[in-house]
Amino acid sequence: MVFIEQEDGQIKDVSFELLTKARDLASELKEKVSAFVMGEKVSGLADEIAAHGADLIYIIEDMELKYYRTLPYFHAAKKAIREENPQIVLFGATLIGRDLAPHVASYFYTGLTADCTELQIGEEKMLYQIRPAFGGNIRATIVTPDYAPQMATVREGVMKKDEPVKGRKAEVRPLKVSIPAEVAGLTAILHRERKEKTINLKGAEVIVAGGMGLGSAEGFALVKELAKVLGAEVGATRAAVDAGWAEADRQIGQTGTTVRPKLYFAVGISGAIQHRAGMEESFKIVAVNTDPEAPIFDIADYKIVGDYKTVLPELIAAYKKLQQ
């Protein structure tokens, strides 16, 4: 069973990624894929959810579910899960999923593995919930053998999303949930403002990312200049973000965003495992580093051993020339 996260009628990509994964898992288990979606008016989303792989869709509509609030959503989620009694429940590891899933798991008195990067059906048909652990140095496989349902949140962007199959049919079940006044009235949203999103790492085809090797904010400016010439998005390591050279939303890696651009420039980046976790699926990787032994070169397609101060101006000039 997959929690379909929507905001203003727009379904989050991670929900489609989960449906794709759920199809694989369900076919191994010879089970069906169910989903639940909630909001004020969400019945119009059923076709889209079916096209992405759900066989059975629970629709929960209520005024109190218009915007996410923990308790009303929790109230509705537990009803859908109780109704379906699934073996496995999956949530996106989004702000909402990270808040909602633990509430649900503790209510059902079951385990929850947060931030999974892989899910498989293992021995005894158990869900293997796989995620980095101990600072990313090991891949832990976690199971929930004694309690049900088996629950996991999955990081955004790490699992593939299949193309929707137009016209694919699913059974749609509206579910009436009466949210008690004491739950609905506990918190109220008085005003809601949408912050304009200016950084789009996930959708970028080309990313130029910088790390500590750039030495200073002035050095990092060269990364921004190359990105501008290429029409690329700027990314950064956690260390570069901590140094204040780039905004937190630009962090790529285990605790940042996971990206898969066509072209990824890693400039002055050592290639720590936590950074690689967020970018190694990039189609082509170009690394610029003074240290020929830097681990980033193990995964780079193009390896430039050199100082960014000489390499970047040359790259910028060359690309500018190409554009003339």
Ligand SMILES: Cc1cc2nc3c(=O)[nH]c(=O)nc-3n(C[C@H](O)[C@H](O)[C@H](O)COP(=O)(O)OP(=O)(O)OC[C@H]3O[C@@H](n4cnc5c(N)ncnc54)[C@H](O)[C@@H]3O)c2cc1C
């Ligand atoms: C739990 C946990 C989660 C983490 N999550 C993340 C995460 O999401 N993302 C992330 O990025 N990190 C993460 N980290 C941190 C990670 O372990 C590394 O510390 C970090 O990625 C290193 O950043 P860096 O490559 O910029 O710096 P460094 O490792 O210091 O590398 C700098 C590189 O620049 C090269 N260099 C130096 N001078 C030059 C020059 N003039 N020209 C070219 N190259 C030069 C050096 O040879 C070196 O390879 C996490 C760590 C932990 C413990």
